[in-house]
Amino acid sequence: MSAxxxxxxxxxxxxxxxxxxxxxxxxxxxxxxxxxxxxxxxGKTTLMNVLFGAYAPDxxxxxxxxxxxxxxxxxxxxxxxxxxxxxxxHLAPRLTVLENLLIGIPGKSGRIDRAGGLARLKEIGRQHGxxxxxxxxxxxxxxxEQQRLEIIKALFRGAKLLILDEPTAVLAPSEVDGLFAxxxxxxxxxxxxxFISHKLNEVRAxxxxxxxxxxxxxxxxxxxxxxxxxxxxxxxxxxxxxxxPAKGESTPGASVLTLDGISTSxxxxxxxxxxxxxxxxxxxxxxxxxxxxxxxxxADVISGMLSPDTGTMTIAGKAVAQFSPRELQALGLGRIxxxxxxxxxxxxxxxxxxxxxxxxxxxxxxxxxLLNPAAIRAFAEAQIKAYDIRCPGPMVRAGAxxxxxxxxxxxxxxxxxxxxxxxxxxxTRGLDxxxxxxxxxxxxxxxxxxxxxxxxxxDLEEMLMLSDRIAVMYEGRIAGTLFGADATVARxxxxxxxxxxxx
Amino acid sequence: xxxxxxxxxxxxWFNLALPLLAIAVALVLCSGLxxxxxxxxxEAYSVMLSASLGDSYAITETLVRAAPMIFTGLAVATAFxxxxxxxxxxxxxxxxxxxxxxxxxxxMPGYLAMLLMALVGAAAGAIVALVPATLRVKxxxxxxxxxxxxxxxxxxxxxxxxxxxxxxxxSGYPISPPIEDSANFPVLIEGTRLHIGVVVALIAAxxxxxxxARTTLGFRIRVTGENPxxxxxxxxxxxxxLLSTALLSGALAGLAxxxxxxxxxxxxxxxxxxxxGYSGIVVAMLARLNPxxxxxxxxxxxxxxxxxxxxxxxxxxxxxxxxxIQGTALLAMLVALLFTAYRVRRVGASA
Ligand SMILES: Nc1ncnc2c1ncn2[C@@H]1O[C@H](COP(=O)(O)OP(=O)(O)OP(=O)(O)O)[C@@H](O)[C@H]1O
Ligand SMILES: [Mg+2]
Numbered sequence: 124m125s126a127x128x129x130x131x132x133x134x135x136x137x138x139x140x141x142x143x144x145x146x147x148x149x150x151x152x153x154x155x156x157x158x159x160x161x162x163x164x165x166g167k168t169t170l171m172n173v174l175f176g177a178y179a180p181d182x183x184x185x186x187x188x189x190x191x192x193x194x195x196x197x198x199x200x201x202x203x204x205x206x207x208x209x210x211x212x213h214l215a216p217r218l219t220v221l222e223n224l225l226i227g228i229p230g231k232s233g234r235i236d237r238a239g240g241l242a243r244l245k246e247i248g249r250q251h252g253x254x255x256x257x258x259x260x261x262x263x264x265x266x267x268e269q270q271r272l273e274i275i276k277a278l279f280r281g282a283k284l285l286i287l288d289e290p291t292a293v294l295a296p297s298e299v300d301g302l303f304a305x306x307x308x309x310x311x312x313x314x315x316x317x318f319i320s321h322k323l324n325e326v327r328a329x330x331x332x333x334x335x336x337x338x339x340x341x342x343x344x345x346x347x348x349x350x351x352x353x354x355x356x357x358x359x360x361x362x363x364x365x366x367x368p369a370k371g372e373s374t375p376g377a378s379v380l381t382l383d384g385i386s387t388s389x390x391x392x393x394x395x396x397x398x399x400x401x402x403x404x405x406x407x408x409x410x411x412x413x414x415x416x417x418x419x420x421x422a423d424v425i426s427g428m429l430s431p432d433t434g435t436m437t438i439a440g441k442a443v444a445q446f447s448p449r450e451l452q453a454l455g456l457g458r459i460x461x462x463x464x465x466x467x468x469x470x471x472x473x474x475x476x477x478x479x480x481x482x483x484x485x486x487x488x489x490x491x492x493l494l495n496p497a498a499i500r501a502f503a504e505a506q507i508k509a510y511d512i513r514c515p516g517p518m519v520r521a522g523a524x525x526x527x528x529x530x531x532x533x534x535x536x537x538x539x540x541x542x543x544x545x546x547x548x549x550x551t552r553g554l555d556x557x558x559x560x561x562x563x564x565x566x567x568x569x570x571x572x573x574x575x576x577x578x579x580x581x582d583l584e585e586m587l588m589l590s591d592r593i594a595v596m597y598e599g600r601i602a603g604t605l606f607g608a609d610a611t612v613a614r615x616x617x618x619x620x621x622x623x624x625x626x
Numbered sequence: 627x628x629x630x631x632x633x634x635x636x637x638x639w640f641n642l643a644l645p646l647l648a649i650a651v652a653l654v655l656c657s658g659l660x661x662x663x664x665x666x667x668x669e670a671y672s673v674m675l676s677a678s679l680g681d682s683y684a685i686t687e688t689l690v691r692a693a694p695m696i697f698t699g700l701a702v703a704t705a706f707x708x709x710x711x712x713x714x715x716x717x718x719x720x721x722x723x724x725x726x727x728x729x730x731x732x733x734m735p736g737y738l739a740m741l742l743m744a745l746v747g748a749a750a751g752a753i754v755a756l757v758p759a760t761l762r763v764k765x766x767x768x769x770x771x772x773x774x775x776x777x778x779x780x781x782x783x784x785x786x787x788x789x790x791x792x793x794x795x796x797s798g799y800p801i802s803p804p805i806e807d808s809a810n811f812p813v814l815i816e817g818t819r820l821h822i823g824v825v826v827a828l829i830a831a832x833x834x835x836x837x838x839a840r841t842t843l844g845f846r847i848r849v850t851g852e853n854p855x856x857x858x859x860x861x862x863x864x865x866x867x868l869l870s871t872a873l874l875s876g877a878l879a880g881l882a883x884x885x886x887x888x889x890x891x892x893x894x895x896x897x898x899x900x901x902x903g904y905s906g907i908v909v910a911m912l913a914r915l916n917p918x919x920x921x922x923x924x925x926x927x928x929x930x931x932x933x934x935x936x937x938x939x940x941x942x943x944x945x946x947x948x949x950x951i952q953g954t955a956l957l958a959m960l961v962a963l964l965f966t967a968y969r970v971r972r973v974g975a976s977a
Contacts (some may be wrong), residue, residue, distance in 0.1 A: 428859065449861035460859055469853045480849060480860035489842045496840070 126189065128153045128315040129174070129205065129284050134183035136166075136173055143169040145339040147183070151284060151315035156306060158330035158348060159319045162360055162555040163527040164513075165336040167319050168210075171286050175207040176200040206277025207286040210293075210553075212269050214261045220244075220272055221257035224279050240279075247278050251308045252301075265415065267298040274305070284315040291320055292553045295414040295581050303329050321555050323353040324584075335359045361557050367588065368564040371571055375403035375591065377440075379575035380456075380544040385424055385434030393417040395424065395431065396599040402544065402575040407566060409590030410579040413619050417599035418548070418579050419461070425546045425577065426458040427451040439543050452481055457542030461549050461579075463529045470522030474514060475503035477521045478536045506535035511561075527558030534565055545569060548579045563589060583612055597621045630968040640966055641919070645912045648958035649926060655958075656951050665941035673940045674933030684932065686818040690890065692921075692928035694719065694899070696827040697882035698906025699913060699920035700834050701751075705875035706915050707838060709851040710759060710868050714773030715879040716903025717780035718751035722880025724784055725750035727887045727894045730805025739809035744884050751880020752873040754780060759872030763865045777903065785896055792894070802894040811889040821889030828921065830878070835917035837874075847871055879903060900931070901949075908956045911963075927952060 127150035136144040143166040151157050159167050173180045176194040184191050187203045194200050200207070214223050225240050241257055248254035253271055261269060270290060277285055287306075291299050306329065310316055320326055326333060326348055333345040335356070343359040345351050357365045378401040387395045395417050402408040412418055423429035424436070427448040436443040438454040448458070458481075460466035468477040479488045479499050488499050503517035510531045514524050524532065530550070537545065550566075551559035566576055566589060580586050586593055587610060594604045595618040602618045657667040678688045698715040705712035712718075726747035730739055757776060761767035785800070792802040811821040838844035850857045850867045858864050886898055905927055912926070913919030934948030 426859070427861075447861070448859060452861060458859075465853070466855050466859045469849050469856050471852045472848060476845070476849065477856070480856065480862075483845050483860075484842055489845075492842050494840050494842060494845060 127151060127186075128155075128188070129203075130186040130189075131170070131174060132184050132186065134170060134173055134185075135181045136169055136178055137181055138169075142339045144173065144180070144336075147336070147339070147341055149334055149341075151317060153283070153313045153315055154310050155332065156310050156316040156318055156330045158326040158333035158345075159317055159336070160321075160323075160326060160333055160356060160360055161336035161342075163553075163558055164525045165360070165555075166339040167336055168288055169339075170336070171207065171288055171317065171319070174200070175205060175286065201280050201282070204281060204283035205286065206280060206282030206284070208270065208273040208277065208288065208290060210288045210290075212273055214269060214272060216262040217260060219258050219260050220255050220264070223261055223272060224276055228280070243279055244275065247275055250312065251278075251305045253278075253305050266293045267295070267301075270294070270302070271305075278309075282314070284317070285309065286317045286319075288319045289321070289553060290318070291322060291325055296583060297413060299325065321553065321559075322582075323356050323556070326356070327351065327353065337362060357556050360555065365556050365560055368560060368567050370567060370588070373405045373570055373591070375406040376573060377404060378402065379404045379439050380425070380577070381437045382425070383435045383437075385421075385431045385436065387420050387424060387429060387431050392419050393599045395420045398434070398599070398601055400594055400601060400604075402577050404543070404573045404575050405570055406591045407570055407576045407578060407589050409586040409593040410577060410596060411581075411583065411586050411593050411615055411619060412596035412602075414581055416596045416619075418596055420599070421596070422461065422546060422548045422579055425451075426456070426460070448481065455543035457537035457540070457545040457574075459530075459533050459537060459545070459547040459550065461552075463526065463533060464522070467533045468521045468529060471520060473518045474507075474521045474524065474532060475499050475517035478503045478506060478517075478532055481536065482540065502539070506532070506539060510535045526553045527555060527561075530554060530558065530562060534562060538565065538569065541572075542574060545574055545576045546579075547576065549582075550578060550580065551582070551585060559585075583615060586615075587612070595619055628970050630964075630970060636966045641914050641916065644914070644962040644965065645919070645923065645959060648912065648955050648962045651958040651962075652951050652955035655954050656947060659947060659950060660941075660943055663941075663943040663947075665943045670937050670941050670943055673937045674930070677936030678929035678933035683818060686815060686820040688925065688928045688932050689824050690819045690821070691931055692924040693824040693827040693885050693889075694882035694902040695905050695909050695924035695927055696831060696920055697878050697885065698903050699909030699924050700830060700906075700917055701875045701878035701882070702906045702910035703913060703915045703917055703920055704834060704838065704847070704878065705755075705871055706910060707851050708847045708868060708871040709854075710762075710871050710875065711770045712755060712758070712773050712872065712875050712879075713770055713907065714755060714758060714776050714903070715875075715882070715906045716899060716901065717773075717777035718754045718876045718879035719883040719886075719899050719903045720777075720780045720784050721750040721754045722747035722883030723887045723894050723898055724787065724802075724883075725880070726884040727802055727805055730809040730888060730892075731803055733806055733808075736806075736808035736810075739806060740811060740888060743805075743809065743888055744881065747884035747887075748877035748880045751878070751883065752876040755872040755876025755879070756869065759869050763868055784894065788894060788896065800896060804893040805887065809888065810892055811885075819890060821885070823885035823889040826881075827885065830881070831917050831921045834878070838917060843867075843870065879906070882906075905952060908952050908959075911956055911959050927955075 130150040132148055134144050134147045147170055161167050172178045174185060176196045176199050185194060192203050194203060221240055224244065225235055244257055253275055255268060255272055290302060294302060306316055318330055330348045333348050334341060335343045337360060345356060381401040383399050385395055385398045393416055398421060410418060420429060424431050427446050430446040438456055441454055443451065464470060479502060483489060488495055500517055507517060512528050512531045514528060550562050570576060578589055592604055592606050593610050595602045595615060602621060605614060660667050660670045678684055698719060701715045702712060726743035729743045729746045758769045758773035761772050762769045788800045788802050794801045811823050814820045838847060846862050846867045850862060850864050854864050882902055887894060891898055909920055909923040909927060912923035930951050931948045934945045937943055938945035
């Protein structure tokens with residue numbers, strides 16, 4: 124191995140009683156793609172934030188090119204050649220691509236060097252196949268394009284080491300291929316890359332070496348990720364084997380949710396065109412598709428956030444009149460939103476509040492407009508126990524929980540009321556395999572109990588493992604539905620690109 | 627070298643420590659102004675203290691001044707909880723004053739008059755507050771701007787009223803006719819101005835606290851304020867919550883005006899409120915939007931106001947100092963709030 128580009132030695136960082144990182148050593152060589160693995164809360168993001176200067180470590184040092192450096196903020200980090208693409212992007216939505224690149228870069232005599240910027244942008248595009256229209260406002264970019272802009276931004280500022288914190292969590296499978304090609308090209312030209320992901324097949328395909336964190340400490344290193352099985356890596360991460368949930372036999376009953384000719388308009392993104400589908404009790408219906416083909420509108424309609432222009436929906440035989448969250452809930456619909464943090468929970472209020480939010484007006488939690496704090500607390504405590512939600516208690520700020528625990532809390536709040544139908548979007552996005560397994564098991568249990576479940580996901584592996592039937596969305600329509608052995612990655616892939624349609 | 631680091635939780639004692647810190651900073655900064663005005667700082671502050679809290683009469687005066695600011699403080703705290711940015715408590719107060727004055731001038735049994743004054747005054751404030759809330763809900767008009775601008779509209783409407791139809795024909799002053807004597811709020815202690823409205827204000831604070839903390843409406847207000855999208859997803863009618871909050875907030879501000887008409891001035895004039903509506907914003911921020919904290923915060927501002935007048939008479943420092951203290955306290959509080967989100971860490975001076 125050549126001399127390391129950067130090296131972290133003995134990094135320790137605590138938040139109160141929590142040791143997020145403990146004596147972590149890590150080095151990246153030029154041209155190397157290093158995978159950083161670990162369960163939710165293992166300390167991956169914290170470690171990278173230390174490297175990027177967002178947190179000061181309690182102990183340990185950082186060496187760049189063999190020399191110790193002090194990194195107090197992102198400017199120091201950039202000066203040391205370290206760039207980071209956070210999971211939540213830091214872009215100015217109203218400014219154009221080029222303007223975002225030029226923010227904070229002093230031009231000649233106080234003026235912005237537009238021509239120079241354009242030239243650099245073109246060069247980066249040519250080198251790594253990362254191109255963007257410089258005059259487009261960021262608000263017009265897709266999530267994948269915004270991520271590309273963040274990467275370009277880091278390169279623009281001369282990064283020699285690029286940190287990517289779960290970059291693929293927000294990408295569709297086809298976009299992942301593009302990202303990987305760009306990352307490989309950068310590595311080939313001598314850049315170092317640190318890549319964080321919970322998807323082990325991605326890690327095995329892309330990285331040259333891995334560091335696995337567990338409870339803040341280095342639990343192991345993997346020198347040949349491509350030659351290591353996912354199961355072995357999972358064991359390093361969790362300390363025990365992860366067994367996929369058994370998919371028991373289930374005989375679907377009557378339809379519990381039916382959509383008939385649903386069309387929408389007035390929704391940011393793709394609208395629905397004449398969508399008809401059904402899910403039966405005891406059945407899991409997967410909705411696959413490249414992101415942006417109407418999945419969001421479909422989830423919004425089914426969960427009562429968007430009223431369709433035409434078409435009807437029935438839940439357990441009753442026609443939906445209002446398409447309001449409250450009405451649908453009363454009819455027996457359980458909902459888990461795509462975005463846990465912004466749609467699901469109220470991060471600044473106690474966890475208990477988020478857990479009772481959709482049913483606060485019911486007898487269970489209030490009477491005649493007066494809250495029943497004891498019942499609210501008891502409910503939250505019971506669910507925390509039943510779902511093993513790791514947190515200090517029901518009164519902790521919801522935002523303090525890790526992604527996996529938030530997802531468990533949302534699942535608990537819906538499943539506690541035995542829904543007849545459950546709609547879930549991206550159920551395991553950002554979750555480690557242990558947490559994802561837990562969620563999948565719960566789905567199987569609900570399926571066994573006769574609940575009809577609709578899972579919208581971009582993760583094809585998850586889709587194939589969970590679903591009894593898979594409907595593929597393309598340009599706002601259902602392009603086709605596949606059953607059992609018919610449902611293969613290849614077939615799904617064809618249908619997702621609109622190359623094949625069938626019902 | 628120091629740097630700010632994001633914190634995930636704030637200790638409970640911050641709620642008390644931050645306002646006290648803000649007040650201390652304000653008083654220290656303003657002592658510079660007192661010195662520039664040529665007076666002794668200690669002397670000036672001790673005159674303020676004794677004039678506002680020094681004897682039982684002074685205390686009743688401070689309480690009388692605090693009452694309207696308790697109401698406007700509650701009005702602002704409630705609105706801000708839902709992130710309805712009601713900067714219009716001043717106009718809502720004036721509307722409440724005008725409406726209750728009109729009712730109080732009608733001859734009828736005293737208790738009925740007082741009750742009607744309160745109801746009509748609260749309703750007037752509520753209707754005024756409904757304007758910016760409706761504009762926001764229906765047309766996405768910025769509520770800060772619309773509620774603020776409405777203050778001037780109401781103020782000049784009031785002026786038009788007392789310069790026109792309500793003008794005192796006998797003296798020719800721009801003052802409304804007085805309310806009926808029987809409608810004057812009962813005084814609790816003979817020889818002071820301590821009227822029943824003060825007690826109502828003191829009771830209102832725990833009631834509003836209960837409403838916010840223990841009712842489903844309060845729950846919906848809190849959730850809507852913190853995350854309207856999660857609220858909507860959870861089945862809360864966000865627009866209705868905003869409108870309800872506006873009605874409640876406006877009614878509270880209207881009651882501030884009712885108290886001033888029924889208990890202090892018995893009529894309406896152009897300077898019936900020395901900016902109690904705006905002070906309500908300072909009160910609510912110092913109280914960290916907690917209705918129970920509104921009472922001590924309002925008492926503090928009231929003490930500064932009563933004290934500043936006495937200080938001005940005794941030392942020649944202009945009474946405007948009370949406005950400066952208020953403003954500085956608000957700024958200091960806004961800065962202090964930074965510490966609820968960030969902690970200051972010392973880092974090694976290496977570079
Ligand atoms: N600002 C903070 N204040 C307090 N605790 C924190 C803070 N940031 C992280 N933690 C805690 O430190 C631990 C490590 O968190 P971190 O975000 O680094 O995990 P992660 O490995 O990135 O997890 P994930 O896979 O969910 O992103 C967790 O227990 C977390 O709760
Ligand atoms: Mg992380």
